[in-house]
Amino acid sequence: MVSIVRRMRKLRALLAVRLGPGAAILPPEVTRIHMDFARAVEDGHWGPRKFWRNCLPRLKYHNPAVVMTVNRTEDQLGPAVMTVHFTNTAAAKSTEPEISSTTTKQISTGPVPESKAGPITVKTETINMKHRVDSEILDQLLKLTKAKVVQPTPEETREIRDIEEQNVKSARDAALMQAENKKRRREEEILRQARGSMDTN
Amino acid sequence: MSTARPCLAQLSRICLYSTRSTPASISTRSLSTTAAVAARGANAPPMESKASKLLKKASTNPQKNKKKGAEVSKKKKKTRTAYIQYDQRDLEQFTLLEAMRYIRAFEVGQKPTSAKYEMALKFKSQKNGPVVRNRLRLPHPVKTDLRICVICPPDSKYAKDAIAAGASLVGEDDIFEAVKDGRIEFDRCLCQTDSLDKMNKAGMGRVLGPRQLMPSTKLGTVVKDPAAVLKDLIGGAEYREKLGVVRMAVGQLGFTPEEMQRNIKAFIEHVKRDLNHLSDRINKELAEVVLSSTNSPGFPLSGQFTKVDSTITPRDLSTS
Structure with a gap:
């Protein structure tokens, strides 16, 4: 396995999952968010994909019980729509989220049948x-x-600042090493050529 | 030795004198190994030992002993015999619920069937010696859509049992025909012992061999009762230690925390039992337990299910 320090550094990406664009707590009335868009980026499907990649993980982290599904179609000219399912306030308090089970698992990420959708959907907005x-x-x-947008706590802001500082430092070090390696390689190349010409003579 | 030499020289002189007076006495030379040196006198060049003589001889021919000389100058690096262990204090640990919450966030929008929970168990272990390998049935199987083909006469008792146990293809000649045409619609292949000759005659090895699907006695895929083996094959999972780490898929993304807990427990207990069953001289211990998934980083687990002050319930993580 990779060294622990390196793995832990990688794990700081978790902070980026907790905070940033998309870190928001949805009200209990929201039960499901479904996205429909095409697989490739042409014809205006770039934004939805970026939203899925960048914002949806944060939303999912802060609202683990809300079902979030993505359906990517091959139809490039088709629509790109997000459907948000709402339930009424009373139902949101009484009904518990539906349990996924191994016996009746949902195979595709497409729209779920009504019976499996947990609390009844009163209205949908697109x-x-x-x-x-x-x-x-x-x-x-x-x-x-x-x-409700989640704001970072003072401790988290400090951590973010630390990470930024470290990133600046590592970028500087990387540039330094790159220059050094380039120099070394050039010298090696010159030596190699000199030796090569000697051999041919 | 250099300080002792003059003293001994003196001693030998005394002895020499004494021999003159008493010729019958025992020679002192036989008493001391250094007496020979002493006998040569104090100003004689120091005697060389056999080893140093050899060295001198060798140094006159540098070409011959070049390798040896290089080794002496550059200290030989000690090779490590055990896998490196890192400082566990740097390890940030997560409860199962925390880890699952992060993993589900990382896997949002992925197909529930394609994304899987994976588990890595790191051992404290020597690099050589036996490795841990075994197979087990998890309480909640991860891969259930395995297509298995059973080669046996289609109207036999075995065929009926195999179909009941979940085989997707049962038969003899029609399967041979299909395979020769290139229609291989299965992931595993079993063969009933009585059908082995027929299968070998059909020349399936050329097609199935490269795909490692060919049943053979050595691999345990030629069996008397296919139905019994089928049960193990479906939902069974194999694991094997590689570089001191055992990795295995332990769950589908849709599993609830309780299901995951049962699977992880079963897996770790199974591996621990394997570790105990190794011979007495080999000592392997579990060092680290890491949960990850297809698209997420690895989360070291602390072994707890949830924290006391956790705001998240297992129910929250149970939605599909």
Whole structure:
């Protein structure tokens, strides 16, 4: 296995999952978020993909019980839509989230059948994601659901600052080493050529 | 020795004198090994030992002993016999629920069937010696869609049992035909003992051999009762130690924390039992337990299910 220190450094990516764009707590009425978009980025499907990659993990971290599914189609010219399922306030308090089980597992990430959807969906809202960048999609979603954005605690801000400092330092070191390696390689190359010409003579 | 030499020289002189007076006495030379040196006198060049003589001889021919000389100048690096162990104090540990929460965030939007929980168990172990390898059935199997083909007469008792046990293909000649046409619609292949000759005659080895699907007695895939083996094969999982680490898939992404807990417990207990069953001289211990998944980093587990002050319930992590 890789050394512990290196693995732990990698694990600091966790901080990025807790904080940043998309770190928000959705109200209990939201039961499901479903995204539909194409596999490739052409024709305005770039933003949805970025949203899925960048913002959705944070949303999922802060709302583990909300089901979030992504369905990527081959239809490049088709729509890119996000569907948000709401339930009413009373149902949100009484019904518990549906349990996934090994016996009746859901095979695809497509829309789930009504019977499996947990609390009854009272209304659904859609957000058009086509030709929108990820931040725009996030703004629309936050406005629609009235979600509460998570702010970093002082300790977390300190950690973020530490990481940034370290990144700056490592970038500097990397540049230094790159120059050094380049120099070394050039010298080796010159030596090799000199030796090569000697051999041929 | 250099300080002792003049003293001994004096001593020998005394002895020499004494021999003159008493010729019948025993020679002192036989008493001391250094007496020979002493006898040569104090100013004689120091005697060389056999080893140093050899060295001198060798140094006159540097070409011959070049390798030996290099070794002396450059200290030989000691090779490590055990796998390196890191300082565990640097390790940040997670409870199962925390780790699952992060992993589910990393895996959001992935297909629940393609993303899997994986577990890595690191041992404190020597580099040589036997490795841990075994197979087990997890309480909740990870891979259930294994297609298994059983070669036996289609109207026999074995065929009926095999189908009941979950084989996807049963038969003899039709399977041979299909395989020769290149239609291989299975991931494992079993053969009933009585059908072995027929199968060998059909020349399936050329097609199945390179895919490692060919049943053979050596691999334990030629069996008397396919149904019994089928049960183990379906939902069974193999693990094997590589470089001091055992890795195995322990769950599907849709598993609830309780299901994961049962699977992980079963897996670790199974491996621990294997460690105890190794011979007495070999000492292996479990050093680290890491849970990861297809698209997430690895989370070292602390062994607890949840923390007391945790805000997250197993129920939250049970949604599909």
